[in-house]
């Protein structure tokens with residue numbers, strides 16, 4: 001703290017990112033990254049873009065990448081917005097599309113950046129409890145609000161909503177923006193992008209950090225009606241007209257175009273997830289049904305904090321959660337099969 005801080009900075013409660021340890025020998029299953037390297041075509045495109053052209057500013061409209069995303073999602077490029085990770089895209093959404101005089105609704109619990117942005121941009125919010133199975137209940141969102149944001153699949157539970165449930169929500173709130181954060185949708189969820197043509201209030205947010213293995217490049221997107229995208233462009237151009245650098249745009253474009261790598265990698269992760277889920281259940285864990293690249297699990301006789309610490313002592317990093325009604329849960333990112341095996345072996349030594 002310092003007397004030079006503005007009064008507003010004193011009021012902020014920043015997001016605390018997961019640990020990124022310097023040690024390379026840890027089995028790192030704590031921040032939902034992809035355990036495999038990115039598409040070789042993406043790496044080659046980044047290398048090719050590493051030349052004298054870096055002295056020039058990048059394309060402020062990231063047109064090549066937006067065109068690639070538009071092809072992938074079967075929309076038009078003017079329905080696509082890109083930014084530095086979906087966190088930045090979300091920041092622009094919170095600033096450009098959410099009202100300050102009616103509350104934003106989101107579940108308790110969900111991605112913990114949402115309340116942080118509400119604090120930063122002065123947006124009021126109300127949380128809606130998950131049901132007893134830790135699922136989002138669409139009926140509970142039938143109340144006056146300014147907007148709704150749902151992560152689908154939800155984080156950190158990994159549980160996905162059906163598309164019909166999202167469509168029902170959109171129909172019940174035709175006058176409010178509904179934001180669906182699909183950071184984890186490529187691991188078994190159904191994308192709401194197909195609903196965009198019918199619902200001008202829908203904005204879908206995606207990222208290249210998980211299913212494209214490019215968390216380090218920081219690229220995310222929003223897809224929706226042109227009028228919503230225009231609001232985000234206005235915010236971007238009032239903040240940083242060049243959010244994506246030349247290397248990020250080149251790598252991300254090649255990554256989106258590499259459908260073979262994408263299909264193979266996400267299938268591999270889903271297979272490892274199902275195997276790890278079986279292994280954890282055999283060790284007595286209750287494991288929620290996951291459509292994401294992580295599992296949310298608790299052991300009926302062990303504290304989450306205790307398991308987290310014992311695993312860390314054995315070189316395995318996971319996250320543990322005790323918030324609201326969520327007590328003693330571990331969130332375990334899906335690693336390679338060898339990493340998942342290392343986790344199960346470490347647990348066998350602890351339990």
Ligand code: PMP
Pocket residue numbers: 084085086087088111151155181183206207208209215218219220
């Ligand atoms: N949404 C959700 C639900 C997430 O879990 C994350 C990653 N922690 C993000 C958005 C942000 O991802 P990124 O900024 O890497 O695109």
